[in-house]
Amino acid sequence: MKIFFQRTVPMAALIMAFILCGGCGAAESMPREEAYGDQSGEEMRRNTGQYAEGAWRSTDVAMGTVIQQTLYAPREEASAVSAECMELLEKLEGEELSWRLDGSEVYRINASAHEEGGCALPEDMALLLEQCMEISESSEGAFDITLGSLTGLWNIDRWASEGVQEVSLPSGEEVKEALSLCGSEKLKLESGPGARLFMPEGMRLDLGAVGKGVALSRLRTLLEERPEVSGAVISLGGSILTYGVKPDGSPWRVAITNPFDTAENVGILSLEGQWCVSTSGDYERYVEADGVRYHHILDPATGYPADTRVRGVSILSKDGLLSDALSTACFILGPEKGMELAGRYGAEALFVMEDGELILSEGMKRYFTKNDSYRK
Ligand code: ADP
Ligand code: MG
Numbered sequence: 054m055k056i057f058f059q060r061t062v063p064m065a066a067l068i069m070a071f072i073l074c075g076g077c078g079a080a081e082s083m084p085r086e087e088a089y090g091d092q093s094g095e096e097m098r099r100n101t102g103q104y105a106e107g108a109w110r111s112t113d114v115a116m117g118t119v120i121q122q123t124l125y126a127p128r129e130e131a132s133a134v135s136a137e138c139m140e141l142l143e144k145l146e147g148e149e150l151s152w153r154l155d156g157s158e159v160y161r162i163n164a165s166a167h168e169e170g171g172c173a174l175p176e177d178m179a180l181l182l183e184q185c186m187e188i189s190e191s192s193e194g195a196f197d198i199t200l201g202s203l204t205g206l207w208n209i210d211r212w213a214s215e216g217v218q219e220v221s222l223p224s225g226e227e228v229k230e231a232l233s234l235c236g237s238e239k240l241k242l243e244s245g246p247g248a249r250l251f252m253p254e255g256m257r258l259d260l261g262a263v264g265k266g267v268a269l270s271r272l273r274t275l276l277e278e279r280p281e282v283s284g285a286v287i288s289l290g291g292s293i294l295t296y297g298v299k300p301d302g303s304p305w306r307v308a309i310t311n312p313f314d315t316a317e318n319v320g321i322l323s324l325e326g327q328w329c330v331s332t333s334g335d336y337e338r339y340v341e342a343d344g345v346r347y348h349h350i351l352d353p354a355t356g357y358p359a360d361t362r363v364r365g366v367s368i369l370s371k372d373g374l375l376s377d378a379l380s381t382a383c384f385i386l387g388p389e390k391g392m393e394l395a396g397r398y399g400a401e402a403l404f405v406m407e408d409g410e411l412i413l414s415e416g417m418k419r420y421f422t423k424n425d426s427y428r429k
Contacts, residue, residue, distance in 0.1 A: 102135060104128050107300055109135050115142040116150075116264060117210070118290030125284040125300060134279050138287065141275055142268055149178065150264045152201060152257065162250060163201065163257045171241070171251035179248035181374070182240075185263060188378045189237035192394055196382035197353045201257025202234040209349040209358075210261075213338035220340050222347070228356040235353060262333075262350075265292035266377025269329045273373070291332040292377055295324050309421075312336045312364035312405050313429050319405055320423040322369065331376035333384040334365030334405075350384050359385040362407040366391065369417060370400040388412045 102111030102122075109124045109131035122138060124131050151157040158178050165172040174182070185198045204210075206227055212220045223231070234255040241251040252258075260267075269292055276282050276296050284297035286305055295305040304325050308318035312334050322330060335358070339348035352359040366383040370376040375398050383391030388404045392414055395402040401417035409429025413421060 102132055104131060111135050113139055115139060116146045116268060116289060117214075118265070119288075121286075121288040123286045124282050125297070126279075126282040130279075130281045134276075134282055137275060137279075138272055141271055142289070145268055145271060146264070150260050150267070152259055159258050159260055162252070166250045166252040167254045167256065171243075171249040174242075174248040174250050176246075176248065179242065179244050179250075181260075181263075181267065182242055182250065183244055184374060185260070185378065186237050186240060186242065188375075188382065191397065192382040192386060193390075194237065194353050195385040196262065196378050197235060197237050198258050198260055198262070199235045199237050199240060199252070199256055200351060200353060201259040202231040202255060203228070203351055203353075203356055204259045204261065204349075205257065206231040207347070207349075207351065207358075209340065209347060210338055212340045213349065220342050220347075222342060232353070232356040262381040263374050263377045265289040266329065266331055266373035266375070268292070269294040269331075269373030269376070271373075273327060291334070291337060291380075292373070293330045294373070295326070295328045295330075297326065309367050309403060309405075310334070310336075310365065311424075311427060313409065317427070318424055319411060319427045320421050322367075322420045323422065324369075324420060328369060328371065329373040329376040330367060330369050331373075331380040332365055332367040333380040335384075336364065350381060352385050361385065361387040363387055363391075363404055364407055365405040367403045368395060368400050369402075369420065370398065375400055 102109060107125055109122065109126065111122050113120045120139065120142065122135050124135055126134060147154050147156055149158045152159050152163060154160060158175065162172055189197050206223050234253070239253050239256065243249045268289055272287055272294055273296060276285055282297065284299050285294070287294045293307055295307065299305065304323040307322040307324060307330050309320055309322065310332065311317040311319045315336055333350055335346065335348040335350065337349065339346050348358045350359050351357065361384065363384055366380050368376045368380040368383065370379070379395050379398060379400050382394060383402055383404070386394060391404065392402055395414060402414045403417050403421060404412040406412060411423065
């Protein structure tokens with residue numbers, strides 16, 4: 054390990070802001086910030102919910118990020134649905150996806166799937182892992198949920214979110230060793246009823262690249278069971294769900310953050326009905342050490358933060374897991390291969406390049422309006 058003192062204390066990143074046009078026609082943007090995943094529960098919950106103009110709006114913390122909800126529903130029901138959404142997110146993190154919390158499925162898998170006989174999987178988890186393994190294969194390994202040893206070694210999330218002044222970078226040897234414990238192709242999944250997973254010793258799952266996307270789909274299912282909610286926008290850090298209709302019938306407006314100035318946007322997506330938008334960027338969680346930016350999206354080919362000309366990628370899809378997994382994969386693959394991959398899944402992509410260029414898939418152009426004042 055090499056110890057560096059950071060030149061700058063990284064501010065927790067603003068990933069993607071969403072802007073809602075209220076009934077009055079004025080654009081309303083909401084403040085965003087990131088928080089650290091360990092600190093869920095009452096201590097970190099800062100519910101600022103209030104009801105106005107037919108909508109419940111709240112800001113909260115779950116799954117290591119800031120959750121912003123706008124729910125169009127009658128006053129007496131809106132806050133209860135909002136609380137249900139928060140409960141769903143806390144359960145998803147604590148009981149299924151967290152690799153830190155010892156009550157979760159992923160924690161249990163990491164502790165036992167290397168044993169002879171592997172470990173039994175609930176149906177939902179088997180399906181999720183199967184989809185992830187498939188995306189791993191089709192992205193030529195760029196997206197890989199078995200990077201736990203490597204993400205643990207880099208520990209960038211923790212550096213980036215605690216304002217740590219002193220960071221330790223792993224040595225080349227350490228990276229090589231951690232990388233040797235990764236690789237989706239080494240996973241063995243027996244799917245169907247009685248599904249089982251087998252992992253080599255030392256391998257660890259990290260579902261950080263899809264957790265919020267999975268959450269979007271679960272939230273959508275919850276909202277579908279609550280007919281009193283006519284429309285909603287729920288933002289989980291860099292992943293956003295739009296649902297239903299706005300009372301005035303206008304489209305949802307989702308702003309895509311400008312990586313060069315995260316308080317600004319590069320443009321707006323105008324979306325009707327239900328969509329998932331996920332963004333991966335090198336400005337989300339990072340540290341700067343000795344003049345080099347280390348961010349949280351790792352290239353499985355090298356073991357180091359992906360070094361492409363991409364600053365941010367947004368993916369638009371009907372499916373949450375796809376939007377989230379593909380945004381991570383496309384960040385690593387770059388625009389050429391990334392566009393091709395997104396297209397194969399029927400998803401639309403928008404790349405913000407290092408030189409400021411915006412590269413959009415044909416379909417994305419239908420929804421995107423560039424911000425006239427966008428500058429690199
Ligand atoms: P965020 O979670 O900040 O929205 P991403 O969806 O791009 O951003 O996911 C990044 C997270 O996924 C990292 O913090 C790490 O846990 C994990 N990760 C990093 N590199 C990869 C990769 N190549 N494939 C899959 N997961 C990754
Ligand atoms: Mg992702």
